[in-house]
Amino acid sequence: MAFVKINNVSFTYPNEANPILKNINLTIQQGEFIVLIGQSGCGKSTLLRHFKRELHPHGEMTGDIFYKDCDLEQLDSEVAATDIGYVFQNPENQIVTDKVWHELAFGLESLGVDSQTIRRRVAEMANFFGIQKWFHHKTTELSGGQKQLLNLASIMVMQPKLLLLDEPTSQLDPIAALEFIQTLHRLNKELGITIILIEHRLEEILPLADRVLIMDEGSILFDGPPKEILKELPANHAMITALPAATKIFHQLSGVGPVPLTIREGQRFLSTQQVIPSHLPPSKSQNEKNIVLEAKDIAFRYEKNGLDVVHHFNLQVKEQEFLTIIGGNGTGKSTVLSILSGLQKPYRGKVFLFNKILKSYSNKQLYQQYLTLLPQNPKTLFVQKTVHQELEDMARLHKVSEKKIQETIHLFHLTHLLNRHPYDLSGGEQQKLALAKLLLMEPRILLLDEPTKGLDAHAKEELAQILKDLQAKGMTIIMVTHDIEFSAQYSNRCALFFDGNIVSEEEPRAFYSGNNFYTTAAHRISRELLSNAITCEDVVTLCKKTCV
Amino acid sequence: MKAFETFHPIVLFSFFVAAISLSMFFMHPIYLAITIFSAISLNIALRRQLFFKDWKLYVPLFFLMAIINPLISHNGQLVLLYINGNALTVEAIMYGIAIATMIVAVMLWFSCYNVVMTSDKFIYLFGKVSPALSLTLSISLRLVPRFRHQLTQIVQAQKVIGMDYTTGSLWHRIKCTMRILSILITWALDNAIDTADSMKARGYGIKKRTAFSLFFFERRDGFVLAIIILLFVSNFAASFIGTTTFYFYPTFGAVKWDIGSILFYSSYFALLSIPLAIEIKGALKWRSLKSTM
Numbered sequence: 001m002a003f004v005k006i007n008n009v010s011f012t013y014p015n016e017a018n019p020i021l022k023n024i025n026l027t028i029q030q031g032e033f034i035v036l037i038g039q040s041g042c043g044k045s046t047l048l049r050h051f052k053r054e055l056h057p058h059g060e061m062t063g064d065i066f067y068k069d070c071d072l073e074q075l076d077s078e079v080a081a082t083d084i085g086y087v088f089q090n091p092e093n094q095i096v097t098d099k100v101w102h103e104l105a106f107g108l109e110s111l112g113v114d115s116q117t118i119r120r121r122v123a124e125m126a127n128f129f130g131i132q133k134w135f136h137h138k139t140t141e142l143s144g145g146q147k148q149l150l151n152l153a154s155i156m157v158m159q160p161k162l163l164l165l166d167e168p169t170s171q172l173d174p175i176a177a178l179e180f181i182q183t184l185h186r187l188n189k190e191l192g193i194t195i196i197l198i199e200h201r202l203e204e205i206l207p208l209a210d211r212v213l214i215m216d217e218g219s220i221l222f223d224g225p226p227k228e229i230l231k232e233l234p235a236n237h238a239m240i241t242a243l244p245a246a247t248k249i250f251h252q253l254s255g256v257g258p259v260p261l262t263i264r265e266g267q268r269f270l271s272t273q274q275v276i277p278s279h280l281p282p283s284k285s286q287n288e289k290n291i292v293l294e295a296k297d298i299a300f301r302y303e304k305n306g307l308d309v310v311h312h313f314n315l316q317v318k319e320q321e322f323l324t325i326i327g328g329n330g331t332g333k334s335t336v337l338s339i340l341s342g343l344q345k346p347y348r349g350k351v352f353l354f355n356k357i358l359k360s361y362s363n364k365q366l367y368q369q370y371l372t373l374l375p376q377n378p379k380t381l382f383v384q385k386t387v388h389q390e391l392e393d394m395a396r397l398h399k400v401s402e403k404k405i406q407e408t409i410h411l412f413h414l415t416h417l418l419n420r421h422p423y424d425l426s427g428g429e430q431q432k433l434a435l436a437k438l439l440l441m442e443p444r445i446l447l448l449d450e451p452t453k454g455l456d457a458h459a460k461e462e463l464a465q466i467l468k469d470l471q472a473k474g475m476t477i478i479m480v481t482h483d484i485e486f487s488a489q490y491s492n493r494c495a496l497f498f499d500g501n502i503v504s505e506e507e508p509r510a511f512y513s514g515n516n517f518y519t520t521a522a523h524r525i526s527r528e529l530l531s532n533a534i535t536c537e538d539v540v541t542l543c544k545k546t547c548v
Numbered sequence: 549m550k551a552f553e554t555f556h557p558i559v560l561f562s563f564f565v566a567a568i569s570l571s572m573f574f575m576h577p578i579y580l581a582i583t584i585f586s587a588i589s590l591n592i593a594l595r596r597q598l599f600f601k602d603w604k605l606y607v608p609l610f611f612l613m614a615i616i617n618p619l620i621s622h623n624g625q626l627v628l629l630y631i632n633g634n635a636l637t638v639e640a641i642m643y644g645i646a647i648a649t650m651i652v653a654v655m656l657w658f659s660c661y662n663v664v665m666t667s668d669k670f671i672y673l674f675g676k677v678s679p680a681l682s683l684t685l686s687i688s689l690r691l692v693p694r695f696r697h698q699l700t701q702i703v704q705a706q707k708v709i710g711m712d713y714t715t716g717s718l719w720h721r722i723k724c725t726m727r728i729l730s731i732l733i734t735w736a737l738d739n740a741i742d743t744a745d746s747m748k749a750r751g752y753g754i755k756k757r758t759a760f761s762l763f764f765f766e767r768r769d770g771f772v773l774a775i776i777i778l779l780f781v782s783n784f785a786a787s788f789i790g791t792t793t794f795y796f797y798p799t800f801g802a803v804k805w806d807i808g809s810i811l812f813y814s815s816y817f818a819l820l821s822i823p824l825a826i827e828i829k830g831a832l833k834w835r836s837l838k839s840t841m
Contacts, residue, residue: 054748081751093742098689099668105760107750109679118760140693151746158750343704363712373708379735380698380705383727397710423738438709 001069003030003194004051004162009063011046016059020046022218024063030161033188034196035205035226038215039238039458040426044198047215048164051196052086067162078111085160089167089454091147095139100131103139103150107158121157129153129183143330145176149183156187163187165197170427170454173329173482181205200456203244203521207261214239227259242457245485245521245536252540266525270539275529276546280538282509291355292476293317293340293371293445298349300332300339309335311500313349317445322467322477324487326518327497333480334376336497337447340478341373342366353445368398371445376453378434382422387414387433390422394437404440412436412466428459435466446470448479452486464490488512488520488534509534550594550664551830552823556769557669559776564661566780567820571653573787576794578803578813580649586820587656593827594663602659610648617644625799643796660823668761675759682759695732702731772822779819786812 005028011021020043028034038044049055050065053072065072067084088094097103104125108118126132129149134142142150148168155163165184169177185208187193199205206212206226214222214233222232230251233239240251246266250259253273260269298313309332317323327333338344340351342358351358353370361370375381384390391405391414409415412432417425422433431451439446452460460483467477467490480497481487487494488508495505496518504511512519513532523534526542533539552560571583591599617640624639667689675682703713706728713724747753786792791812795801 052749055745077754078751081749081754086746086749088742088746090739090742092694093739094746095690096743096747097683097686099686101762102668102686102760106747106752109757109760110747110751110754112755112758114758115760118758122760138693139690140697155750338704341708343707363707363715364710367708367710373705375701375705375708377701379738380702380731381709382734383731394709423734441709 002027002066003032003068004028005066005069006050007064007066009047009050009061009065011043011050011057011059011061013057013059018218020218021050024220026213026220026223028194028196030194031188031192032194033185033208033210034194034213035202035209035211036196036198036213036215037200037202037239037242038221040428040456042215043218044215045166048166048196048198051162051164052084053080055086081107081111082158083160084162084164085155085158087148087151087155087163087165087168089170091144091151091168091171094151095147098138098140100137100139100142100150101126101135104131104154104157106154111158118157121159125153125157128156143176144172145179145329148172148176148180152180152183160193162194162196165195167198167200167454169199169201174484176329177201178204181208184208200242202242206244206247226261230259238458241461246525248536249522249525249539249543252536253543263521263524266521267528270525270529270543273543274546275543277529277531278542278546279531280509280533280542282507282532289318289320291316292319292353293478294352295340296350296352298339298346298351300335300344300346308500310339310346313339313501315340315495315502317476317478319476320471320474321493322471322491323479323493323495324491325478325480325495325497325502326482326484326487329482331497332500333497334449337373337449337478337480341371341447343373367443368441370443371447372438372441372443373447374431374435374438374449374451376449378430379423381434381437382430385421386419387422387425388418390433390437391440394440398441400440404442408436408440411469413462426459427454428456428462431455431459431463432466439470444474445476445478448477448481450481450483451479452481452483460486484512484518485520485535488523489537509538550827552594552826553664555772555826556763556765557665557673558765559769559773560664560669561673562773562776563822564657564665566776568654568657568661570780570783570816570819571650571657574792574816575646575650575796576792576803577646579792579816580646580653582813582817583653583820584649584656586817586824587653587660589821589824590660590827591656593824594660599659606652606655610652613648613651614641614644617641617647623797639796639799642800646796664823669763672759672761672763675761679757679759683757691736695736698735699728699732702728702735706731772826776819776822779815782812782815783819786815 006024006026009021009024010019012019024047036044036048046057049057050061053075067075072080095103096106101122104122105118108121126135129152131150131153134146139147139150152168169180172180181204184195184197188195197205209226212222212224212226212229213220214229222229224232229243230247240248243251244261246260246262246269249266250269255269260266294317295313295315298310299308300310301308313336325333325336335344339346342351342361353361353366358366382390384393391408394400395405409418412435414433414436417429417433422430425433451463455463464486471477479491491508493505494508494511495502497503504514506514509532512523512534520534522536522539526533526539530539530542533542567583574580574583618636621640621643622635622637624635624637626638627635628638629636671682671685674685706712706724711724711727713721713728791804791809794803
C-alpha cells in the first residue's frame with residue numbers, strides 16, 4: 001500500500017495561461033524523508049500545498065491524490081487535520097496565541113479534545129522538544145529558532161503521520177536552522193514520521209535525506225537518492241550551484257566513485273586526488289583608498305539600566321569596499337548598522353562620514369546623497385500596487401528623472417515584473433525591488449541588513465552580481481550577515497562581530513583560513529591540503545593546477 | 549510567585565469582584581477605614597516597589613478630591629467660615645475625604661487585581677463563557693506587541709527614504725504617518741493570511757472548541773471560595789439592615805457600636821483581609837520550612 005500517491009496532477013492558477021504543475025506522478029512510502037528542491041517559481045510550494053487539503057490553492061486542478069488509498073477529497077476532516085501537518089516558512093505568522101502552552105494546545109482544542117488528554121499530549125511534546133524551560137513564556141519573547149520549534153511541536157501534538165514543511169529554516173540563523181533540521185531527523189528516525197521538506201540550504205539536509213525531488217518548471221526532473229543527483233542532472237543545470245560544497249567540488253573535478261555529500265566525505269574524496277599542498281595569493285584589497293565611514297569607540301544600549309549592546313566598537317570603511325560583518329544571532333549586528341546609518345544615537349563615541357561627524361549632516365542630506373540602509377524586511381518599504389508605481393513613487397519623492405528609473409529597472413532586471421504587486425514577488429525579487437527603490441536616491445554608501453536571508457542559491461547569485469556592479473561603479477557596501485559562504489565569495493573584507501565589538505577583520509582569504517570552526521564548507525574540506533582555499537572555485541582551481 | 553496568586557482564577561476573580569463592588573458602595577467611615585487599610589496592606593505585600601512609586605499619584609489625587617467637594621457643596625450645619633458668602637462646612641470636608649478615600653481604595657484594589665489576574669487567567673475565565681471570545685483575546689494579546697515591533701521597523705525604513713514623520717511641515721508629517729499606517733495594515737493583512745492558514749491546518753472550525761488551561765481547582769480553592777461567598781452575603785445583608793449606611797448631611801449620623809454592628813464590621817474586615825492572611829500564612833510556612841531544612 002502506497003502511503004501517499006499522486007496521479008497525473010496538474011494545476012493552473014486563476015488568470016494564468018500556463019499550468020504551474022504539469023502531470024505530476026508520485027508515490028511516497030511511509031517513513032521516507034524527502035527533500036523537495038527547485039528554483040523559486042518552479043511550483044514546489046504549490047505541490048506541497050496539494051498534500052494538505054485545507055491549504056489547497058485556488059485554481060484549476062486535475063488528477064487525484066490518495067492518502068492511504070483514500071481520496072484526499074473524501075478524507076474525514078478530523079483525520080485530514082491531524083494526520084497531515086504543515087509548517088510554514090515564516091515562524092512569526094503561524095503562531096496564533098500569546099502563550100507557549102496555549103499554542104501547543106491550540107490544535108487539540110480545535111478538535112474538541114478534553115483537557116486531560118491535551119495535558120498529557122502537550123507534556124509529551126514539551127519534553128521531546130525541550131520546551132519545558134520556556135513553557136510559560138509569551139510567544140512574542142521567543143527567538144526565531146524557538147518559534148519555529150514551537151510551530152513544529154504544536155503540529156506534533158496532533159500526532160501527524162505526514163509532515164510537510166515549506167522552507168522552515170529560511171528565516172533562521174545557521175545554528176537555529178541546524179537544530180531544527182536535527183529535530184526533524186529525530187522525528188523521522190525515532191518516530192518514523194514521513195517528512196516532505198522544501199529547502200534551499202542543502203549543505204546539512206541533503207546527507208540526511210532518503211530521497212530528493214528536483215522540480216523544474218512544474219515537472220519533476222529528478223527523483224532518487226541524493227547520491228544519484230549528479231548522474232542524472234544535466235551538467236550545467238541551475239540546481240548544481242545549490243548542492244553541498246563537497247558535491248560541487250566533486251562535480252567540477254569530474255570525480256569518479258561515490259558522490260560525497262558531507263564535509264567528511266569531501267575530505268576523503270579530496271585525499272584521493274593528487275593534490276600538492278599549495279597557496280593562493282590574497283584577494284585584492286582597497287587599502288590605498290580613502291576612509292569614507294569611521295566609527296570611534298562607540299557604545300550603545302537600548303535601556304538606561306540595560307547592558308551595552310555595542311561597546312568599544314571601532315571600524316573604518318574604505319571607499320568602494322565591500323565589507324561583510326558576520327556574527328551570531330541577536331548579538332547587535334543590526335544595531336551596529338542603525339548606528340552607522342544615524343538611526344540610533346550612541347551614548348558614547350562618534351561616527352564620521354567623509355571625515356565629518358555624522359550628526360552634522362541633516363537627515364535629508366544624509367539619506368539622499370550619502371548613505372542608505374536596506375532593511376531586513378523589504379515589505380517595510382512597499383506602499384504601491386505595482387512594482388512600477390513603487391519606483392515612480394520614490395522618483396516623485398526625490399525628483400528622480402525618468403531616465404534614471406529606466407536605468408534602474410534595467411540594472412535590476414525588473415522589466416518582466418513591472419505590473420506585479422510587490423507582495424506577489426518572491427523573496428529575492430522583493431529584495432531587488434527594495435534595493436532598486438533605495439538606489440534611485442544615488443547614495444554613495446549602501447548598508448544591508450541580512451539581504452541573503454531566505455534567498456535561494458540563484459537569487460543570491462543575482463544579488464551578488466548586482467552588488468558587484470554597484471561596487472564597480474564606486475559604491476561602498478557594508479553588509480551584516482550570517483551567510484559565511486556569501487561573505488567569503490563576494491566581499492573584500494570580513495569582520496567578526498562578537499560581544500559588542502569587532503574581534504577580527506581581514507581580507508576574506510586570510511580571515512576564513514584563520515578560523516577553524518567559523519569558516520566555509522570548502523575550507524573545512526580542503527584545510528589539510530590547501531592552506532587558504534575558501535570557496536569551491538578556489539579548491540577546484542588549485543586542484544586542477546596541481547593535477548596538470 | 550506570591551501565595552495568593554497561586555489560587556484558582558475563579559477564586560481570585562470572585563474576591564476582587566466582592567472587594568471592589570462593596571468598596572464602591574459603602575461610605576460608612578468604619579467601612580472606609582477597613583477597605584483603605586486592607587487595600588494598602590495588600591498593595592505593600594504584592595507590589596512593594598511599584599506601590600511606593602505610586603504614592604506620587606495617589607496622595608495628590610486624594611487631596612484634590614477632598615478639596616473639590618467642600619468647594620461645590622455648601623450643605624451641613626457645622627460652618628467653619630464663609631467664602632464669598634458661601635459656607636465652608638465640616639460635613640462637606642468630611643464627605644470629600646470619604647469620597648477620596650473610597651476612590652483611592654478602589655484604585656488600589658484594581659492595581660492588585662492587575663498584578664494577580666494576569667492575561668491568561670482572565671482568558672481562562674472567559675473561555676468558560678465563550679471559547680471563541682477567549683481565543684480572540686489571546687490572539688489580540690499576541691498581535692499588540694507584534695504590531696509595535698513592526699511599526700518601529702517601518703518607521704526606521706521610511707526615515708531612510710526621507711519619510712520621517714517627526715520632522716518637516718504638518719502636511720508632510722500627516723502624509724508620512726498615513727504612509728506608515730498603510731504599510732502596517734497591508735503587512736498585517738498579508739501576515740494574517742498565513743495565520744488563518746495555520747489555524748485551518750490545525751483543524752480550526754471542524755468541531756466545537758474546548759478551552760484548555762493549566763489551572764487546577766483544588767480543595768483549598770473551594771474552601772476559600774466558600775468563605776468569600778459567605779462573607780459577601782453577610783456584608784450584603786448588612787447593607788440591607790442599614791449597618792453600612794452613614795449620613796454626612798445635614799449633619800453626621802452616629803457610628804453604632806452594638807454587638808451586631810461590630811460583628812458586621814468584622815465580617816467586612818475578614819473578607820478584605822483574605823489575601824493578606826494567605827500571604828502571611830505562606831510567608832510563615834516558608835520560614836518554618838527553611839528552618840527545618
